Amino acid sequence: MKRLLLTTLCLLGFLGFQDLQAQEQEQSKKGINFPKMDTSPMDMVAYRNDNNEILMRVIYSRPQKRDREVFGKLVPYGEVWRTGANETTEIAFYKDMEIGGKTFDAGTYALYTIPNEKEWTIILNKSQHTWGAYEYTDEKDMVRIKVPVRNLDHPLENFSMTLEPANKDKGINLLMGWDNKYVKVPFSPAG
Incomplete structure (x- = not known):
């Protein structure tokens, strides 16, 4: 049961990460490129x-x-x-x-x-x-x-x-x- 729960959480996390990447790529296609956080903010x-x-x-x-x-x-x-x-x-x-x-x-x-x-x-x-x-x-x-x-x-x-x-x-x-x-x-x- 623990293994199934852990696998499900990992899969959901991976899918959420994939969704964020897809959103960033879509924004990039629209010509909107927000900069990453400055290393010296x-x-x-x-x-x-x-x-x-x-x-x-x-x-x-x-x-x-x-x-x-x-x-x-x-x-x-x-x-x-x-x-x-x-x-x-x-x-x-x-x-x-x-x-x-x-x-x-x-x-x-x-x-x-x-x-x-x-x-x-x-x-x-x-x-x-x-x-x-x-x-x-x-x-x-x-x-x-x-x-x-x-x-x-x-x-x-x-x-x-x-x-x-x-x-x-x-x-x-x-x-x-x-x-x-x-x-x-x-x-x-x-x-």
Whole structure:
């Protein structure tokens, strides 16, 4: 009886898979070709204040570790990194913000980093809508600050970001982590 049930389930699964393949082929014949999931999917984090107003947002792509050595190999030390995968990471401020003693007008900026073993250089740059760090030029840098590298308790398979309140809810920390490392970047509303 168990064998008959298992055989029936396997047959139904196979037929269901065949049906999905047939549906995909039919869509393809109609000229509709949806792309497969990106191996480094795009993601977004946003921070809202107590009034539910959005203060900042980061759009980035999330590469996977996939049994590779990340920092120092996949992401070389001492080189400008797009801070993720695919398009350069974008950071948008919806109110004037401050980082490293410099005030930024509300707007969208490129977020580059230069990872090193003990600290990262965080770069806000005027560039927009660029792919990778191929078009990066320090002539468009608005600010550079250094932040220490910290250890994670558990490794992250995908490059990840989050935003958290800081300085008794008057500031915002951007946390960026991958593998067994992360950095914390402090921002605060200007004024």
